[in-house]
Amino acid sequence: MMTLLGISPQLLFGQLLIGLINGVFYAMMSLGVAIIFGMLRIGNFVHGAQYMLGAFGAWYLLHLPDLFPGLGLPSLGYWWALALVPFAVGLIGAGMERLFIRRVYDLEHAYGLLLTVGLAMVIEGLFNVGYGAAGQQYNIPDSLKGGVNLGFMFMPYYRLWVIVAGIAVCIATWYTIERTKLGAYLRAATENPDLVRAFGINVPRMLMLTYAFGVGLAGLAGVMAAPIYQVSPQMGQSIIITIFAVVVIGGMGSISGAIFTGLMLGMIEGLTKVFWPQASTTVIFVIMAIVLVFRPAGLFGKETVAAHAADMSTARPDSILENGKLWLVILGVGGAILPFLVYPVFGMKMLCLALFACAYNLIFGYVGLLAFGHAAFYGSSAYIAAYTAASWGFPTEIAILSGVAVATVIGALFGWLAIRRQGLYFAMITLALAQVVYFYAIQAPWTHGEDGIQSVPRGYLLGVIDLSDNMNMYYFVLAIFLIGFAAIYRIVRSPFGQVLKSIRENEPRAISLGYSTERFKLLAFTLSAMLAGLAGGTKAIVFQIASLADVYFMTSTDALLMTLIGGVGTLLGPVVGAVIVVTMQKEFATLGSWVIVVQGTAFVLCVLFLRKGVVGTLEDWLAARAERRRIAAGGEPAAIARGAH
């Protein structure tokens, strides 16, 4: 038998075929994401869930008689699904656009991503409640069973069909957008909606249809995927992060680029499975990192427009809520009393997550960069602290510091890769990079895969104080939290913090004053990673475990949710948010799988109705009250007083 580099052609071509099929799905999905991103400026995180809806739609149609017994409904097969489901999923997409997504068009782009993250959690959570983690079987339609022997390999008809049909759909979409009048309107509406509106075109409807179309593509991909992959609630979650990476690699503004990149990366992934199987899960993310270094705009992307940082902070610097010294004392006293009111372990969980959220707020709130991969820093520090304490017998404080050091290095590296891009790109890049850490943690022997590193000894603080005592441990964690909190306050109110503030407020102006803003952002990002590492390492010692959950992207989502609920860019917001989220998780713990649905709903509600968060809203109320009092005391309304000279 002929072999190539010691690899049989069957294996090589077999993996290339699988790669090509994955590539077709990547292409169809990233096409939809790119269209929605390009036309609506929405980073459609819910795209994976919509793809999953497509697969479940096909499965439902097949099982209509079982689902609605007594109605005499027929079982509709694959071809029916192919015709009906994309429209149904597109319709659901239109509904989502109407109800939710439309409301965030005029807001900072971060909100669009947060909203779709919430929607994805709700949809995937609901399916998880209904079907659990187990996948449903969907058989290949009879008409496409069997295959053809190509001599060097066996080619199943269904796979051939997926390749041909998928590529045809991609080309048709490309043609519609780039070569037809409808596409021209679409592209024009992206550039200048007001002008297109003046032509008598209903722009809101057009945007809704665009979104529905992109979602329909995901639905179609889902139907086509159903016979190949297992139909499961998780199928979309794993693919969406890869899709984001594909979009980053391909670059914005090029439809054909998205298609080509998707196909190419699928093949590369297939080849990697042949030559270096362990790397196949991360190869796309590594390619993304390389592309970012050499072509920051992506392979087919056009010159990037300098986006502004998202200024979402709601704090008033002179407010009592921003007085760090006062609150440090209050939190210290409150924290000291807490273990007498609640179970100390619960209190420690709050403190660890509050520190994590504060660290995250440093980059998201105070610099305005939507980082979406802080789980990488939190989790890697947790693993290192756990490993050094358990296997190398490091003293507790040294173990935590080792974790912090590793998190800082990873933070500096990821920051260096991501910092040149802003807005949604920054989110996608940090998310994808964090995924590399996650996949590493799954595969590396020393992290013990699904089990994690367990039975980590808490040890003795400075070799004296026994930390296996919960109260001792609690006060140690409280001290760490207060140090972290004070450090962040100092960073924000330092000469460096002033520059960060100016970057957030008006980056082009900060550059024109001579500040190399990227270096400031990079330092802030690294500090944020370092403090997130401090939280993660401490957590590993407290709970005596480091596991995959710590590096999973849902942990990044938690940081975001806590910061958002509490109030982005406020001193106390992340702390308040952590208390709310941790309490919520505890209260809803009995609901099991519903927790994700509840958290997703909280996300959506926050984005729609509580964008300023608890602290931001309180801040507004305080400001309004102060203003009313001033006017009642005979002062002029502020706006006019400022205008007079």
Place this chain on the structure above:
Amino acid sequence: MSAPDNNQADNIIEARGLTKRFHGFAAVSEVDLDVRRHAIHALIGPNGAGKTTFFNLITKVLQPTEGTIRFNGRDITAESPAAVARRGIVRSFQISAIFPRMTVAENVRIALQRPVGTSFHFWRPESSLDTLNGRVDELLDAVGLLSLRDQTAAGLPYGRKRALELATTLALEPELLLLDEPTSGLGGEDVDRIADLIRKVSANRTILMVEHNLSVVSKLANTITVLARGKVLAEGTYAQISTDQRVIEAYIGGEE
């Protein structure tokens, strides 16, 4: 390139063959421009003449497609915007470039802070910057904003925002000050105030400005360059320019 000779030493900026194309469209095309030291040099021209693009090229916000820019004889064509700013070329913007939620004093202090060299010091308290307060107040006094120093910048009326921007820019002690339409959007009284201010700060300094208001240009500028369709149409004093037939056709007669 050869070392600068004595003739060139009098020029703070020397742009040669400067071209910027956007997807084939040449916004600025083969522009040669010298800016003499300590001059107030105005760039005028009809809308779309390439004035702002030219500004963006000088401050390296845009990278030229072709051509070179020399500042004090040194080639700065390949430098970053922040590096050019540190060399002493500081610009203002068409829309007022302030930091809206910082106070008036903080707006100026952020510019003074950079030369202090503690901008990366995240462990120092903000009060370490208090030593700059004297200079902040001097600058604010110069532009008539001292009484508003603790106000939030966002609350200032438009004309005051431009004054604040100027104070921030001056804080950097720029050798070359680039002003992009400093009087646009201002009412009569404010225009005069800003014009006076520009004259006041022009001592020992070079100013290159884009300006639509020809009466301001006539009062302030020693040299005027007229741009049209990305090219230099004419250059000279106001008297020379205002009688130039080509300029009248392309600009004064044509559009306004």
